[in-house]
Each structure stands twice: as structure tokens, then as C-alpha cells.
Amino acid sequence: ANCSSSEREALQRFLRSQLVESGGQMEDPCAFKGVELWDGHVISLDLTGVALDGQLQELQSLVKLQRLQLQDTGVRGDLSALTGLQELTKVNLDGLEVTGELSDLEGLRQLEVLDLGGTQVTGELSDLESDKLYRLSLYDT
Secondary structure (H helix, E strand, O other): OOOOHHHHHHHHHHOOOOOOEEOOEEOOHHHOOOEEEEOOEEEEEEOOOOOOOOEHHHHOOOOOOOEEEOOOOOOEEEHHHHOOOOOOOEEEOOOOEEEEEHHHHOOOOOOOEEEOOOOEEEOOHHHOOOOOOOEEEOOOO
């Protein structure tokens, strides 16, 4: 699997607890199950239920990312880490130790699905600017 060096490095940091080393070579993070590439860029991360100790901030260089599904992974961080990921359409961070304000996502105009149940996110719904948003989950926040 071929992805840019900056995206490969970001994934390697993010997935460090899951990547296997064999024969002195680290498993290719761009070929990790749940990582989807298009034209050399990571466009989807579906790591639902995979035990990770990564931080949202480690994903900031995945600028073409459209779908981010990290529910039940153990990932932590602040919503502000997603501010620059302008192509995001689907974000599921249910049950994670995520903090921040909904206003951190105000520039994500492509957002269709936002699941933040069980997080520590706060803010006003009016801070979300996407007119494409059709599913919003904020239970236990």
C-alpha cells in the first residue's frame, strides 16, 4: 500500500501499539486493516474496537481523510485536532476520552455524521456549520 511519507509516519505513530515487527521490518501502517487509501492518501480509518493508545492529534496530517471511525478504541485527544481535516464527512468517536468544543468543528462543512456519545465534548449545536449533517449523537456528553 502506497501512501505519502507524512501520512505513513502519522499512521505509524497512531497505530504503534498494533503494528507488528518481523525480521527487523515494521508492518506497513498504510496496509493496516481498516485503513483505506485513494490516490496515495488515507481517506478512511475504520478502527472500531481495535485497542489503540493513540492521540487524535497524530492524525492531523491526514488532510484527505473523509471517514474516521474510532469508537471503542481507547484513543484520546481534543476535537481541535480535527479542525484542519476539511474533507471529513463521517466522524465516530463514541465512548472515547475526547474533550473540546463543538466550535472546533465549525469549518468542517462536509460533515454528515457526527457521533460523540460518551465523550467530554461541550458547546452549542449552532457552532456546527455543516448543512449536510443528518446524524448527530451526543448522548452522555
